[in-house]
Amino acid sequence: MATADKNAYQLMTTAELDATISELERKVDDIAAQGLKLDMARGKPSPEQVALSRPMLDMVTSETVLVDEGMPVDNYGVPDGLPSARRLAAQILGVDPANVVVNGSSSLNLMHDAITNAYVRGIAGCKPWSQQGTVKFLCPSPGYDRHFAVSASFGIENVPVPMRADGPDMDEVVRLVESDPQVKGIWCVPKYANPTGVVYSDEVVRRFATLKPAAPDFRIFWDNAYAVHGFTGEDEPLLNIFDAIGEAGGGNLVYEFGSTAKVTFPSSGIAFITASPIDMVDLRSAFAIERVSPEKFSQLAHALFLKDLDGVKAQMARHAAIVRPRFELVERKLTEGLAELGIASWTHPKGGYFVSFDGPEGSAKKTVGLMKELGVIMTGAGATWPYGVDPHDTNIRIAPTYPSLDELGAALDVFVVVVQLVAARLERASRA
Amino acid sequence: MATADKNAYQLMTTAELDATISELERKVDDIAAQGLKLDMARGKPSPEQVALSRPMLDMVTSETVLVDEGMPVDNYGVPDGLPSARRLAAQILGVDPANVVVNGSSSLNLMHDAITNAYVRGIAGCKPWSQQGTVKFLCPSPGYDRHFAVSASFGIENVPVPMRADGPDMDEVVRLVESDPQVKGIWCVPKYANPTGVVYSDEVVRRFATLKPAAPDFRIFWDNAYAVHGFTGEDEPLLNIFDAIGEAGGGNLVYEFGSTAKVTFPSSGIAFITASPIDMVDLRSAFAIERVSPEKFSQLAHALFLKDLDGVKAQMARHAAIVRPRFELVERKLTEGLAELGIASWTHPKGGYFVSFDGPEGSAKKTVGLMKELGVIMTGAGATWPYGVDPHDTNIRIAPTYPSLDELGAALDVFVVVVQLVAARLERASRA
Numbered sequence: 001m002a003t004a005d006k007n008a009y010q011l012m013t014t015a016e017l018d019a020t021i022s023e024l025e026r027k028v029d030d031i032a033a034q035g036l037k038l039d040m041a042r043g044k045p046s047p048e049q050v051a052l053s054r055p056m057l058d059m060v061t062s063e064t065v066l067v068d069e070g071m072p073v074d075n076y077g078v079p080d081g082l083p084s085a086r087r088l089a090a091q092i093l094g095v096d097p098a099n100v101v102v103n104g105s106s107s108l109n110l111m112h113d114a115i116t117n118a119y120v121r122g123i124a125g126c127k128p129w130s131q132q133g134t135v136k137f138l139c140p141s142p143g144y145d146r147h148f149a150v151s152a153s154f155g156i157e158n159v160p161v162p163m164r165a166d167g168p169d170m171d172e173v174v175r176l177v178e179s180d181p182q183v184k185g186i187w188c189v190p191k192y193a194n195p196t197g198v199v200y201s202d203e204v205v206r207r208f209a210t211l212k213p214a215a216p217d218f219r220i221f222w223d224n225a226y227a228v229h230g231f232t233g234e235d236e237p238l239l240n241i242f243d244a245i246g247e248a249g250g251g252n253l254v255y256e257f258g259s260t261a262k263v264t265f266p267s268s269g270i271a272f273i274t275a276s277p278i279d280m281v282d283l284r285s286a287f288a289i290e291r292v293s294p295e296k297f298s299q300l301a302h303a304l305f306l307k308d309l310d311g312v313k314a315q316m317a318r319h320a321a322i323v324r325p326r327f328e329l330v331e332r333k334l335t336e337g338l339a340e341l342g343i344a345s346w347t348h349p350k351g352g353y354f355v356s357f358d359g360p361e362g363s364a365k366k367t368v369g370l371m372k373e374l375g376v377i378m379t380g381a382g383a384t385w386p387y388g389v390d391p392h393d394t395n396i397r398i399a400p401t402y403p404s405l406d407e408l409g410a411a412l413d414v415f416v417v418v419v420q421l422v423a424a425r426l427e428r429a430s431r432a
Numbered sequence: 433m434a435t436a437d438k439n440a441y442q443l444m445t446t447a448e449l450d451a452t453i454s455e456l457e458r459k460v461d462d463i464a465a466q467g468l469k470l471d472m473a474r475g476k477p478s479p480e481q482v483a484l485s486r487p488m489l490d491m492v493t494s495e496t497v498l499v500d501e502g503m504p505v506d507n508y509g510v511p512d513g514l515p516s517a518r519r520l521a522a523q524i525l526g527v528d529p530a531n532v533v534v535n536g537s538s539s540l541n542l543m544h545d546a547i548t549n550a551y552v553r554g555i556a557g558c559k560p561w562s563q564q565g566t567v568k569f570l571c572p573s574p575g576y577d578r579h580f581a582v583s584a585s586f587g588i589e590n591v592p593v594p595m596r597a598d599g600p601d602m603d604e605v606v607r608l609v610e611s612d613p614q615v616k617g618i619w620c621v622p623k624y625a626n627p628t629g630v631v632y633s634d635e636v637v638r639r640f641a642t643l644k645p646a647a648p649d650f651r652i653f654w655d656n657a658y659a660v661h662g663f664t665g666e667d668e669p670l671l672n673i674f675d676a677i678g679e680a681g682g683g684n685l686v687y688e689f690g691s692t693a694k695v696t697f698p699s700s701g702i703a704f705i706t707a708s709p710i711d712m713v714d715l716r717s718a719f720a721i722e723r724v725s726p727e728k729f730s731q732l733a734h735a736l737f738l739k740d741l742d743g744v745k746a747q748m749a750r751h752a753a754i755v756r757p758r759f760e761l762v763e764r765k766l767t768e769g770l771a772e773l774g775i776a777s778w779t780h781p782k783g784g785y786f787v788s789f790d791g792p793e794g795s796a797k798k799t800v801g802l803m804k805e806l807g808v809i810m811t812g813a814g815a816t817w818p819y820g821v822d823p824h825d826t827n828i829r830i831a832p833t834y835p836s837l838d839e840l841g842a843a844l845d846v847f848v849v850v851v852q853l854v855a856a857r858l859e860r861a862s863r864a
Binding site: 044054073074149267291293294 | 474476477479482485486487488489490492493494496505506507508509536537538540541544548551552553562578581582585586587693697698699700718721722723724725726727728729730
């Protein structure tokens with residue numbers, strides 16, 4: 001049993017600690033003998049979840065009318081995407097369809113496109129980022145590794161800022177964005193953040209909406225990937241950032257992204273972007289250079305299958321029924337195995353795809369490494385921080401959706417033992 | 433009737449010429465009164481052509497096994513594209529599937545990605561293009577406006593080089609590529625070139641394959657968009673540039689692109705890229721940053737519908753039956769209306785989507801402008817040259833596929849009258 005400032009291992013005598021380590025090592029040996037092969041690395045929907053969208057594959061057939069509100073589906077044109085798909089996307093994000101472009105299947109690709117445009121051609125009347133020396137992106141951490149990889153690939157300096165229970169540390173964000181003209185962007189997953197599950201508070205959203213950036217070409221990259229991805233049935237509304245900007249007097253401040261990658265099919269959903277009307281002029285001209293026009297059959301199938309926000313919500317309720325027991329299992333296993341020891345903390349998300357786990361300082365790499373030796377692949381330790389450098393080596397992203405409940409339970413049982421052993425060994429090493 | 437060095441209007445007395453102009457102006461007035469609304473602007477398949485691919489829409493249904501040679505279709509992963517789609521793409525291009533990535537629906541987007549990678553991150557161990565001062569792309573002209581727009585959007589200097597009947601002027605290409613390290617690329621459509629319809633000769637392909645570029649990070653952008661798009665039934669083989677490079681001792685020289693945009697559905701085909709194994713390592717790492725994984729349902733549908741190169745050829749024969757009469761009509765109308773006057777020349781392609789037309793010097797903008805006034809939209813004059821600047825203002829791209837035969841005939845009747853009037857007026861103005 002832990003106390004307020006010491007964990008259970010710190011309270012043990014060295015003899016007790018050695019005995020505990022020996023017992024945990026025996027358990028690990030037993031696990032190793034099982035030859036497990038489990039994967040909790042990525043935020044992937046399970047086979048049961050993707051099966052929910054199979055009826056979408058019957059929506060467009062050789063008999064379907066291939067015209068969408070007067071627009072051709074089966075030929076070039078319609079660069080902004082089909083009207084019905086744009087309306088659907090707009091409903092998911094709560095914005096005006098006139099400002100939405102639906103293009104391709106990857107919102108990450110749209111983020112990459114938006115950065116390419118600013119980097120190569122420049123935005124807001126400013127020089128291209130490529131000609132402005134070292135530019136910076138703020139990276140609320142822990143955060144999404146693929147976001148950080150995109151900005152890093154442009155030579156952009158990724159600057160970590162702390163994540164709080166209500167969103168990024170806004171004092172730090174405001175200070176950096178308003179003082180440093182080299183800060184050109186910030187990566188945000190405002191609802192069910194990857195990996196913490198945090199929903200940004202209204203105050204945090206309002207502070208974003210009222211930012212006065214030092215750089216006119218600063219933009220918030222608002223990746224609303226999990227806009228409709230709650231799984232408890234409880235509504236956790238996110239304040240609409242465009243509404244908040246409107247209340248604050250308007251401005252060109254946000255690129256918002258979304259997709260149906262975790263509504264219908266991963267990699268084969270529809271991806272969309274919205275921004276202020278002025279920013280959309282700019283983005284449309286970039287897209288016009290990059291592509292003749294978007295793939296439209298998938299857009300039509302999505303519009304016919306999901307129909308509108310009510311259809312999306314019904315689909316997400318079906319996902320929730322599959323996802324929720326997995327997150328409940330994580331909560332139960334971690335609580336049973338670790339709560340009393342005081343060696344770890346973790347988040348309790350009501351939506352999204354991840355649980356963010358923190359063990360003792362210096363434990364994350366060891367934990368993930370030993371898990372791998374035992375046949376359980378987890379997201380690499382450090383992946384949730386820019387350049388893969390977690391300053392305290394504590395954070396591990398748990399992705400519970402893909403495995404079956406049985407597999408997940410088995411993986412968590414291993415995880416609990418491994419976390420205990422790593423923590424006990426760290427304590428023992430500190431006494432050596 | 434023209435002579436070898438004078439056209440019919442040049443041979444007229446001024447009185448004859450004035451009478452001819454008056455008669456042509458009456459014809460134009462009659463046309464204007466018809467209120468035509470015809471579009472010959474872009475290389476778009478006709479509705480009959482896109483209907484050929486409707487059966488593809490029944491290939492993937494809710495009952496389909498969503499695994500392709502062991503790879504999941506309905507979840508993340510498979511970053512290079514489905515095995516069956518890669519094999520199909522490899523057969524179309526005549527290359528090893530191991531070096532093919534199928535990703536998205538737009539080959540133009542893959543070209544943009546390849547340039548972005550070289551511009552932002554650098555290739556072949558060289559500094560990024562963005563840090564090498566003004567870099568240049570060679571643009572065989574007349575050529576494809578969207579190619580030129582992509583390179584121009586990066587601030588790359590587009591340098592026109594002449595197009596010949598057997599491909600680009602290779603003396604000029606060799607001289608520029610081998611002497612100037614700022615030359616980083618050349619845009620090529622090697623088969624049924626846009627807009628001339630030229631198929632590059634074996635000698636031209638061999639001279640490309642044996643280039644010794646001054647810049648190690650020079651690449652040929654080999655857009656084999658019309659690899660299987662002959663419409664006369666006569667085979668006009670293109671020497672495989674990778675074979676030619678292999679014979680010449682190998683090297684990392686070519687990015688080749690293709691798509692099924694004009695095999696199945698425009699904007700909703702599958703797009704692919706191939707290059708040397710070393711270049712593919714580089715391109716794969718770029719794609720890995722830009723997207724989680726490609727859309728795969730469209731890939732599966734294509735593989736099931738087209739199956740293999742024989743399936744593609746059968747589909748293209750069906751396209752040819754629709755396309756060929758349109759090109760024959762262009763040839764007949766232009767010959768009947770213009771051949772004896774000696775005021776114009778045009779190409780006689782056996783594949784692809786365009787006829788390249790040259791009127792008298794200074795005629796193209798006037799011709800396209802007057803066509804527009806009469807209700808017939810053509811590709812903008814100059815579009816086939818970098819920055820839209822045709823040095824002699826002669827070239828017009830004719831795109832005959834989209835209109836019906838009746839519409840096309842009507843548009844060509846107008847075109848013939850307009851070309852005559854513009855040429856006659858130019859001759860009259862030269863005498864003023």
